[in-house]
Amino acid sequence: xxxxxxxxxxxxxxxxxxxxxxxxxxxxxxxxxxxxxxxxxxxxxxxxxxxxxxxxxxxxxxxxxxxxxxxxxxxxxxxxxxxxxxxxxxxxxxxxxxxxxxxxxxxxxxxxxxxxxxxxxxxxxxxxxxxxxxxxxxxxxxxxxxxxxxxxxxxxxxxxxxxxxxxxxxxxxxxxxxxxxxxxxxxxxxxxxxxxxxxxxxxxxxxxxxxxxxxxxxxxxxxxxxxxxxxxxxxxxxxxxxxxxxxxxxxxxxxxxxxxxxxxxxxxxxxxxxxxxxxxxxxxxxxxxxxxxxxxxxxxxxxxxxxxxxxxxxxxxxxxxxxxxxxxxxxxxxxxxxxxxxxxxxxxxxxxxxxxxxxxxxxxxxxxxxxxxxxxxxxxxxxxxxxxxxxxxxxxxxxxxxxxxxxxxxxxxxxxxxxxxxxxxxxxxxxxxxxxxxxxxxxxxxxxxxxxxxx
Amino acid sequence: xxxxxxxxxxxxxxxxxxxxxxxxxxxxxxxxxxxxxxxxxxxxxxxxxxxxxxxxxxxxxxxxxxxxxxxxxxxxxxxxxxxxxxxxxxxxxxxxxxxxxxxxxxxxxxxxxxxxxxxxxxxxxxxxxxxxxxxxxxxxxxxxxxxxxxxxxxxxxxxxxxxxxxxxxxxxxxxxxxxxxxxxxxxxxxxxxxxxxxxxxxxxxxxxxxxxxxxxxxxxxxxxxxxxxxxxxxxxxxxxxxxxxxxxxxxxxxxxx
Numbered sequence: 001x002x003x004x005x006x007x008x009x010x011x012x013x014x015x016x017x018x019x020x021x022x023x024x025x026x027x028x029x030x031x032x033x034x035x036x037x038x039x040x041x042x043x044x045x046x047x048x049x050x051x052x053x054x055x056x057x058x059x060x061x062x063x064x065x066x067x068x069x070x071x072x073x074x075x076x077x078x079x080x081x082x083x084x085x086x087x088x089x090x091x092x093x094x095x096x097x098x099x100x101x102x103x104x105x106x107x108x109x110x111x112x113x114x115x116x117x118x119x120x121x122x123x124x125x126x127x128x129x130x131x132x133x134x135x136x137x138x139x140x141x142x143x144x145x146x147x148x149x150x151x152x153x154x155x156x157x158x159x160x161x162x163x164x165x166x167x168x169x170x171x172x173x174x175x176x177x178x179x180x181x182x183x184x185x186x187x188x189x190x191x192x193x194x195x196x197x198x199x200x201x202x203x204x205x206x207x208x209x210x211x212x213x214x215x216x217x218x219x220x221x222x223x224x225x226x227x228x229x230x231x232x233x234x235x236x237x238x239x240x241x242x243x244x245x246x247x248x249x250x251x252x253x254x255x256x257x258x259x260x261x262x263x264x265x266x267x268x269x270x271x272x273x274x275x276x277x278x279x280x281x282x283x284x285x286x287x288x289x290x291x292x293x294x295x296x297x298x299x300x301x302x303x304x305x306x307x308x309x310x311x312x313x314x315x316x317x318x319x320x321x322x323x324x325x326x327x328x329x330x331x332x333x334x335x336x337x338x339x340x341x342x343x344x345x346x347x348x349x350x351x352x353x354x355x356x357x358x359x360x361x362x363x364x365x366x367x368x369x370x371x372x373x374x375x376x377x378x379x380x381x382x383x384x385x386x387x388x389x390x391x392x393x394x395x396x397x398x399x400x401x402x403x404x405x406x407x408x409x410x411x412x413x414x415x416x417x418x419x420x421x422x423x424x425x426x427x428x429x430x431x432x433x434x435x436x437x438x439x440x441x442x443x444x445x446x447x448x449x450x451x452x453x454x455x
Numbered sequence: 456x457x458x459x460x461x462x463x464x465x466x467x468x469x470x471x472x473x474x475x476x477x478x479x480x481x482x483x484x485x486x487x488x489x490x491x492x493x494x495x496x497x498x499x500x501x502x503x504x505x506x507x508x509x510x511x512x513x514x515x516x517x518x519x520x521x522x523x524x525x526x527x528x529x530x531x532x533x534x535x536x537x538x539x540x541x542x543x544x545x546x547x548x549x550x551x552x553x554x555x556x557x558x559x560x561x562x563x564x565x566x567x568x569x570x571x572x573x574x575x576x577x578x579x580x581x582x583x584x585x586x587x588x589x590x591x592x593x594x595x596x597x598x599x600x601x602x603x604x605x606x607x608x609x610x611x612x613x614x615x616x617x618x619x620x621x622x623x624x625x626x627x628x629x630x631x632x633x634x635x636x637x638x639x640x641x642x643x644x645x646x647x648x649x650x651x652x653x654x655x656x657x658x659x660x661x662x663x664x665x666x667x668x669x670x671x672x673x674x675x676x677x678x679x680x681x682x683x684x685x686x687x688x689x690x691x692x693x694x695x696x697x698x699x700x701x702x703x704x705x706x707x708x709x710x711x712x
Contacts, residue, residue, distance in 0.1 A: 404513060409550040412510050413564040413618060414538035423563055427554030427601070434554070 016054040017161070021078040022202060027168050037147045038139060045157035045167035052161040064347040064379050065318040070287050071261050076233055079114045079203035081136070081171040086110045086118035095193045098224055098255070101447070102440040106184040106217075107132045111192040114203040115172050128182045135173035135206055142175060150208055154239035154267040160291070163265050166204045166237040173206035173237075176219060178246075183216040187251075187441060192223040199259060200230035207238045211246035211274075218249035220441055224284065228259030231286075238266040242274035244298060249277045251441060255448065256284040258313075265291045270330070272298030279436050281445055282309040282317050282338075283452055289318045296323070296330035296358075307336030308432045308445070310425075310452055311344030311376075321350040323365065325358040328388075334365040337432050339425045340376035351383040352395065358388045365395040370428050372402055372421065422453045459526070461541075461626050461659050462486040467520035469501075469508045477518065478504045480684035486626065486659050491652065493662045493670055495695060496681035497703040502663045503547060505681070506630040510544035511537050525625065539568055541625030545615040545632045552602040557614060558584060560602050561621050587620040591647050609640030616647035626659045627651075633669040645672030667699040682706050 018024075027046045031039035054073075055062040088096065099108070107121035109132060116134035131142065138146055151157060157164035174190055192205070211217050223234065234256065242248045248268075256262055262285040270276040282288045294303045309317050323332040338346050348367040369378035380397035402424060410420035429449060433442045462485070469479035478501045486492050496502045507515045509522065511534035522529040525540055532540070552560065561584065566575045588595055593613065603611050612632055619627050632644055649672075652658060662673060670678075670692070678694040679686045680703075687706050688694060698706075 403550075405550050406552055408512055408534060409546065409552070410560075410564075411534040412512075412538055412544050412546075413560070413622065414535050415564055415567045416535050417533075419563060419567055420535075423555055423560070424552060427552055430554035 014053045015050050017073050017165070018050060019074050019076065021076055022073065022165070022169065026078055030169065030171065034139060035143060035147075041151060042168050045151065045164045048157040049161060049164040049168055052164060055161060061320055061349065064345075065287070065289060065316065070316070071233065072231055073233075075200070075231065076202040077200055079171065079198060079201040081115050082113075084112045084115045084117035086112065092193065092195065092226070094224065094226060095191065098222055099189075099191055102189070102444040104186050104440055105189040106130075106186045107188050109134070109174055109188070109190045111172065111174075111190070111205065113193070113195055113198040114205055116174070125182070125184060129179040130182060130184070131175060131177040132188060133175050135175050135208065136171070138175040142177070145177065145210070146175070146208070149210065149239070149241065150206070151237075151239075154241065154269055155237050155265060159265070159267070162235060162263055163237065166206065166235045166265065169202075170204040170206045170237065174208070176207075176209045176217070178211045178215040178217045180212040181214045182212075184218070187218040187220045187249075187438060190219070190221045192221070194223075194225035194228070194232065194234060194256065194260070196226065196229060198225070199228040199232050202233040202235070204235045205237070207236065209238075209240045209248065209250065211242050211248045213243045214245045215243070216247040218251070218438055218441075220251040220253065222253040222255065223262070224255040225257045225260060227257035230259060231261060232259055233261050233263065234285075235263045236265070238264065240266070240268040240276060242268070242270045242276040242301075244272040245274055246271075247275045249279075249436070249438060251279045251281070251436070251438070253281045253445060253448075254284055254288055256288075258284075258286050260285040262288040264289070267293045267295065268303065269295050269297055270301035270303055272327075273300035274298065275302045277304040277306070277436075279306040279308070279432070280319075281307075282311075282319075283448065285315070287316045287318075290320065292319075292321045294321070294323050294332060296325050296327055296332060298327050299329035301327065301330040303332040304435065305332065305334040306432050306435055307334075307338075308429055308449070309336075309338035309346060310340070310429065310449055311338070311346060312341040312452075312455070313343065315342075315344045317345070318347040319349070321348075323350070323352045323363050325352070325354045325361045325363060328357060328359040328361065330358070331362040332364070333362075335432055335435065336367045337369070337429055338378065339370040339372055339429060340378055341372040343373075343375045345376070346378045347381075348379070348397070349381040349383070350395070351385060352393050354386040354388045354391050354393065356387045359390040361388065361391040361393065363391070363393045367397045368428075369399040370402065370425065371399065372425070422450065425453060426450060460485045460487050461525065462661075463523040465521050467505070467508070467522060468518045469504055470516055470518055471504075472514050472516045478684050479508065481520065482681075482684070482686055484679065484686060486661060488659060489656050490677065491660045491662065491673065491675045492677045492679065493664060493675040493695065494679045494681050494686070495664055495667070495698055498665065500681045501684040502665075502681050503630055506544060506628045506663055509628060510534060510542065535567070538622070538624075543619050543622055543624030543627045545612075545619060545627060545629040547631040547634060549603045549611040549615055551604045551606075553604050555602050556599050557602055557617070558598040561598075561618065564618075564622060584621065587617060590650055591617060591620060592643070593617065608635045609637065609643070612636060612640060612644055616644055620647065620651055623655070623658075625657070626661065629660065629662045631663055631665060633664055633666065641669060642672060645669065648673050667695050670695045680706050
């Protein structure tokens with residue numbers, strides 16, 4: 001094949017990760033019918049991807065996740081976008097269950113194998129100017145907004161190899177725009193399903209959330225699948241803007257089946273007096289990597305960053321977080337807790353960066369791990385980088401075993417060992433959920449974690 | 456049935472699981488239904504080892520002898536089975552379980568007693584919890600707090616008594632429940648024990664204590680003195696008074712002989 005000959009000859013640079021499926025032709029296939037700004041943005045992103053080497057374990061950020069061994073880029077085909085409609089009666093059972101577990105919402109969006117298949121939004125909210133729309137559709141309908149904010153300020157291609165890949169090859173996703181002063185009482189619920197047909201492919205989706213000044217919104221993204229028969233790359237790029245005094249809660253609930261390689265790359269921008277909280281729950285996938293960068297851009301901004309993970313068998317979770325304090329007088333508080341059973345492994349690497357001039361910063365970071373088996377492993381690497389002198393920062397990390405005295409205490413009240421273990425683990429993880437003021441969502445997550453603990 | 460003892464201990468020897476040194480050197484004890492027994496002894500006499508061995512603590516091991524509880528070999532049972540057959544241990548040092556409310560903890564313990572396809576009636580549970588807390592003069596919000604998390608010594612012991620009241624055991628072992636308590640907390644514990652004993656005349660207690668003061672509030676039927684891993688003296692409440700007057704010193708020769 002002529003094309004494959006071409007791509008195997010690097011022209012004056014690195015071309016690692018360029019494959020039969022992931023290449024410049026794939027970019028052109030998408031860029032073809034698109035506005036010039038977007039086509040150019042994809043090409044630039046692709047060029048950044050080509051120029052950036054694949055991370056190795058020699059890089060601190062990838063030290064514990066051997067990407068070259070874990071992700072077989074060469075074997076992946078390209079996930080094709082196809083027009084979809086959502087038919088509830090024919091939908092997979094697990095998808096319907098996930099949707100029914102917490103139905104109360106301001107609006108729903110369902111994505112099926114990487115293409116948005118359904119959107120609804122309360123009429124009163126649409127009347128107030130709220131936009132909830134497939135990203136693909138937003139290219140024509142919200143062109144100006146996308147041109148200025150998609151993969152620019154928040155998560156540009158320059159952020160890293162895979163951020164670039166997503167910016168070059170995204171096929172669909174979500175745009176949520178909440179106008180000034182509009183407050184959504186119920187969360188926006190997004191459910192993204194990957195079927196067995198999607199297995200073996202690479203899927204790229206983006207989420208862009210903009211909460212204008214004084215607005216309020218919570219957003220729950222649930223990505224799920226059954227076990228997938230071949231390695232499947234699911235790349236999610238998330239950009240969240242909280243304009244001055246806006247209040248945003250972003251929740252990601254990852255329940256993919258084995259075989260999935262989940263890459264979630266999130267950047268949150270919190271402006272003056274805004275609140276921008278995140279919760280990332282990782283339960284599924286064979287390998288899940290989270291890169292979360294919270295940027296505190298205005299005085300009075302506040303970000304609570306919560307994380308919860310429970311791994312078993314040979315699952316591998318890698319969390320890479322940063323709290324970027326650019327502005328003075330802002331707060332961030334991170335709490336990631338996880339339990340690991342079987343041969344599962346978790347990595348937490350977090351950094352608090354206080355930029356020069358960001359005085360009166362309050363920034364905290366805590367990671368706690370509970371190991372339920374001899375073989376499970378957790379590595380925790382908290383870090384501080386402080387370039388201001390009037391700040392309050394702290395970090396802490398623990399890796400511990402299930403306490404035998406606790407288990408005996410519970411067993412002495414009549415609980416069999418398995419029940420006692422579950423109760424201790426739920427109590428341990430529950431601290432994270434108790435900090436999220438979203439009743440229905442918390443209940444749902446709690447139920448799902450307990451279900452997984454039951455095995 | 457009610458004539459047979461609830462608990463029979465014969466020649467029980469025991470040790471800390473990881474060590475070779477024997478702590479219990481042949482304990483014999485029989486507790487009848489509805490009886491309140493007290494075991495008194497100095498530090499290191501083996502009182503707590505006895506309580507932990509009876510409840511199945513994995514850190515302790517019975518090396519000889521037998522324990523019959525409700526007609527069954529107790530030492531063969533897992534801690535949860537012992538609890539389900541009606542044994543309760545009030546801990547000397549109750550354990551903190553962060554993130555688990557007392558109500559949830561009790562609900563789970565009671566659910567574990569039911570058959571797999573049976574669901575605990577949550578309304579009945581709530582009613583029962585409230586009435587037990589009322590019986591023990593407890594604030595209803597207490598049950599919403601995480602088990603022993605940040606509790607004072609007195610609150611921890613109160614929680615033990617509440618659990619005992621909810622689980623309704625046939626025999627409660629109280630392992631130095633009075634240690635480190637001020638007089639108010641001590642009275643709460645005593646009030647709980649007396650209220651339960653009155654409510655259920657079949658319920659038996661084995662109160663393990665270093666001091667006589669708890670026995671000022673709970674009147675035992677039988678008092679045993681434990682020294683050097685053996686019971687060296689058994690008698691009525693007068694034994695406790697004797698101890699109060701003369702201390703443990705006078706019992707040591709008996710242990711040696």
